[in-house]
Amino acid sequence: MNNVILKVSNLKTYFFTSRGTVKAVDGVDFELRHGECLCLVGESGCGKTVTALSILRLFDSPPGEIVDGQISYDGLNLTNCSSEQLRQIRGKDISMVFQEAQSALNPVLTIGDQIIEQIKLHLPLNYSKAEDRAMTLLEEMGIPSAERVMSYYPHQLSGGMKQRVLIAMGLSCDPQILIADEPTTAVDVTIKAQILDIFRDLKTSRQMSTIFITHDLAVVAEIGDRAVVLYGGKDVETAPVSEIINNPKHPYTSGLIECLPDISKSTGKLASIPGTTPNPLKMPQGCAFHPRCPKAMEICSHQEPLETVISKEHRVNCHLYK
Amino acid sequence: MIKRLQDIIKRASQHLHLNTRLINYYWQRTRRNKLAVAGLAFIVFLVALAIIGPFFTLDPTEANFEEKNMPPAGFVTEQSVYNIETDEVTTKEVHGTWKHPLGTDSKGRDMLAMIVSGARVSLQVGLIATGIAIILGTIIGVLSAYLGGWVDNALMRFTDIMMTFPFFLLLVLIIFIFGSNLAFIVLAIGLTGWTGTARLTRSESLSLRTREFVVAAKALGASDKRVIFRHLIPNVISLIIVIATLSIPGVILAEAALSFIGLGDPMVSSWGIILEAGQHSLNTAWWVAVEPGIMLFLTVLAFNFLGDGLRDAFDPKSNI
């Protein structure tokens, strides 16, 4: 595995609140390889966002804490390195792009100000060079009249443009890894297509390694190389995208695929996975998915499944395969 | 007899569309705020003090020069005594006694009695003046929002004008012109303190009118009266309660400040007047300045705690 650039091992991030401990991430393992687009998939509340935030330790730290696990990057363990080391990695080696570009940009600073700030922080450029770089980036992202946009405030831009600005900011210092948290969720379909185009481009033109978080399997099918399916704070299946779509092993994964509306089927109800996501304060015993699983067995209700290797690239955590 | 009382309350709450479950819910949320509960406890104590206190204390107006400037019980001070016959000034020790647990002032009047009767004044002024201000402000605010158009414009311009006057300066001017009668003072405070309430109730009414639950109610066929009573008013009431609780301290302080600068009703022993007298005898009788001030401070603090707690309890977005 010599082109693995990021490795997450047994990551556990808990939130200690007055109403109890939320085990948002409870034992997640995956690795990111150079040049690939790895998708973290799951319903809301499954822990994918917190996993991503944990890589750069961006979650709110009084309630949240990484209680176990390692995140290996470039010889460092990101879970316990110093905040100074972490700061140097943020925005420069590993960048993160958030959903809801409207609230992710500072409303009282200009676009130019916000991009240049990041560039000047990490790269030894003077102001006008940084400005040029920022404008080039905006143009690369397909934003017309970049020079004017630099002096705009976020509320003057459309949703799609704001998302592009965020991505531009993320790329401004040529990071090795780009983490995108549901960038297509809060936008309408046309913009979604444009943004997916940008990500496809990133892979081919920059060989950028991406961690793409989404709940939408259709998006995974379009741009993902490999996917990690998360449920209840744990990874339940990891495989190349073609395997996930055509040969899903975990009942949850199959359930997700069946939920995708198929326009060729003109009759019948839309399929859905029965039940609701588990309450993070009261997770079910044993396998977290067993209350909703059509193939649940007796053992599932009191024992957590261990990892089973299906093939070189395909792993699953389920009692069905032992 | 108790049953009749219960019946009356039940019927009144039905007419007012009071939702006892909702009230209980808010009360539970308030209870969790310890400071608010402490504030409420103090207020209850103060009300009790004001109502029944005077029956147990000495006469606050009775001057007794023999016993002037006595410190509170447990304290010892020195007083200089001028002996007319020998033309000498000597000092003698004066001990506080339990007859005057809070000491006496320069005229020998019992401090505890004066503080208790001052409590009465402050609470009366607080409640009545706030009541006037709230009612006036709510009428103007809600009417303005409801009628809209030029009425709204005119009323809001008027509110803006009144709001520009610094509250205390305007009060001083009014009392200077019209006289220092306690009734006038209460009225004046009420007539100058309504502007904040007007603004807040107007903006709340305006926003309520367009909120989805109102539109939904109308879409379901609710009449205007029903919309107003079952939907608008309950939402405005909680706002009014909070405003009222937080206005009372300002009103009490205003009256005390007026008394402090000499514009208070001289017939009444307000805490402000006591404090003013105490200001001049800091050397000889410091307790005369300290005691009314502590009472004012604690009263204001209590209402602020309670008001803040109520505001958090009513706010659906705060997680209590």
Place this chain on the structure above:
Amino acid sequence: MEKSWLRDYIIKRLLYAVIIAWGILTITFIMVRVGPSSPADKYLANLAARGQDVAEVRAAIEARYGLDQPIYEQYIDYMGNLFQGNWGWSFSTSMPVIELIKTHWIYSFQLILLSSLFAAFLGILIGIYSAVKQYTKTDYAFTFFSFVGISIPNFWLGVMLILIFSVKLGLFKTYYDTTLPLFSLDNLKALVLPVITLGTGMLAGYVRYTRSAMLDNLRKAFVTTARAKGLPERTVIGKHVFRNALLPLITIIMFDLGSIVFGGAYLTEIIFGIPGLGQISFNAIFANDYPVVVAVTLIGTFMVLLVNLVTDITYTYLDPRIRYD
């Protein structure tokens, strides 16, 4: 295009301020006329107290001040006088009211300015710190103290400070001396307790508002973005969060000025003997010197009007969301 929009707004706002000013003067006029004791009565009460014959003087006054004219003519005279700078005569000090104001306003200004600076500087810093350290003991302590600060009656605080420092400890015993320059060491020493008295209430307010404005913004998404960029925490708080908190803060603070500060300054001047406008108004009340009391009220009100105007325009200029809509 942006410049003319701002200019239009300023013009509109100025016109509005003029309307409010007119309203203020009119309401004051109504109050004076409606009052049971007119300025003439108060003046005559003074004369009577000194044993002079009242009836003749009354007729002369009424003729001179036009009190026998119909009300609308009096109103026009009143407005005219005010604009010409004729604010009446203060008989307790034997000088035109406007002179009195000109000589004394600077001391009020100094007191309010120093107190505001003290309160703003300290208050904003504590507010930011408190917000950043929410739920810690320090935050609870500061929050509690800000409650105390806004609850303490400021005139009592003044008296207590005098009791503790001047009487018991013997410090800060200097009195304000108008013969010395404004910022002389003695005068500054004399201002320490008054500034603390007036400033404490303001300080507590600044702490609360800053804290709440900061908290509103600390949980917002752009803060995480700023951190994700690798910015040091102090830049995240100081530049990103604070700039967003600053705008609403400015408005709240400025608008509070009228309701809290001027009343507080009035009392503080009286307690500490600072010869500002509050002090002369206080003296005038007991000398029954009507015009002075009215004049000080009007000055205070116009100050509030001015501050509101400036704040409004500044806020509109600064908030990019309003600017480009």
